[in-house]
Amino acid sequence: MNVKPDFSKNANVAATAPAYFSVWDLEAYYGESYIVQGVSFNVHEGEILALLGRNGAGKTSTLRAIARLDDPQVTHGEIWLDHQPLHLMRAHEASKLGIGLVPEDRRIIPGLTVEENIKLAQIAPPIGWSLSRIYELFPRLGERRLQEGVTLSGGEQQMLAIARALARDIKVLLLDEPYEGLAPVIVDEIEKTLRVIKEQGITTIIVEQNAVRALELSDRAVILDTGKIVFDGTAAEVLENESLRAEYLAI
Numbered sequence: 001m002n003v004k005p006d007f008s009k010n011a012n013v014a015a016t017a018p019a020y021f022s023v024w025d026l027e028a029y030y031g032e033s034y035i036v037q038g039v040s041f042n043v044h045e046g047e048i049l050a051l052l053g054r055n056g057a058g059k060t061s062t063l064r065a066i067a068r069l070d071d072p073q074v075t076h077g078e079i080w081l082d083h084q085p086l087h088l089m090r091a092h093e094a095s096k097l098g099i100g101l102v103p104e105d106r107r108i109i110p111g112l113t114v115e116e117n118i119k120l121a122q123i124a125p126p127i128g129w130s131l132s133r134i135y136e137l138f139p140r141l142g143e144r145r146l147q148e149g150v151t152l153s154g155g156e157q158q159m160l161a162i163a164r165a166l167a168r169d170i171k172v173l174l175l176d177e178p179y180e181g182l183a184p185v186i187v188d189e190i191e192k193t194l195r196v197i198k199e200q201g202i203t204t205i206i207v208e209q210n211a212v213r214a215l216e217l218s219d220r221a222v223i224l225d226t227g228k229i230v231f232d233g234t235a236a237e238v239l240e241n242e243s244l245r246a247e248y249l250a251i
């Protein structure tokens with residue numbers, strides 16, 4: 001008798017399927033310095049993950065390794081996005097696949113207007129949000145579209161840096177200290193846009209010194225300490241756990 005296997009009833013298929021985005025046993029060096037020391041975590045599609053830890057814990061290095069920048073050098077581990085092996089790719093390939101890194105220094109290009117900064121991101125595929133969709137999310141950028149990008153306020157420059165990432169067709173947004181140096185009302189404004197970006201199905205990893213604000217936005221959190229993960233759980237757990245916060249976040 002010929003009985004067809006019924007895969008729909010095989011619960012293990014779902015249970016063992018890889019996460020949407022995962023970092024597994026990642027190790028990375030700057031020269032001889034061993035910085036990222038076996039980092040593993042998963043991120044679900046459409047989720048916001050806070051990547052937290054004290055100064056020098058390795059947060060920026062982890063984001064840079066994910067974006068496949070040359071420094072730090074990844075010597076071990078795997079990074080997967082939607083079944084694609086990022087760890088085998090170079091930075092331009094990771095960008096093409098949908099990794100959008102917004103670095104701490106924002107990298108607004110001098111001599112170019114707001115709009116030219118955004119358009120430059122769309123010079124090659126995969127092209128993401130249109131200018132009108134970007135200006136709908138960031139009306140301030142629309143109002144200032146002909147202003148030179150570097151003359152924007154700090155908050156507006158952060159918006160432009162995020163806008164430039166959205167101008168490409170990204171799957172995962174990596175934010176390195178997006179709230180740094182910004183007044184609480186501007187943080188509110190940026191937080192609101194990050195919630196809209198989440199509603200569009202984009203997955204976000206946010207690194208922030210302002211851990212409470214990041215945790216209020218995030219679904220889950222991982223905490224790094226000297227290059228190793230010391231906590232992986234919900235954002236609410238961190239907000240409620242005073243000793244964890246005191247030990248690793250100094251808040």
Ligand SMILES: Nc1ncnc2c1ncn2[C@@H]1O[C@H](COP(=O)(O)OP(=O)(O)OP(=O)(O)O)[C@@H](O)[C@H]1O
Binds near residue numbers: 030055057059062
């Ligand atoms: N280019 C580099 N060359 C050598 N060491 C580096 C380099 N960049 C960072 N490091 C070192 O790697 C460690 C982790 O740095 P990283 O910038 O990833 O930390 P971080 O968690 O982002 O800290 P912060 O909260 O201060 O931004 C630090 O000890 C730092 O001095």
Ligand SMILES: [Mg+2]
Binds near residue numbers: 059060061
């Ligand atoms: Mg950093």
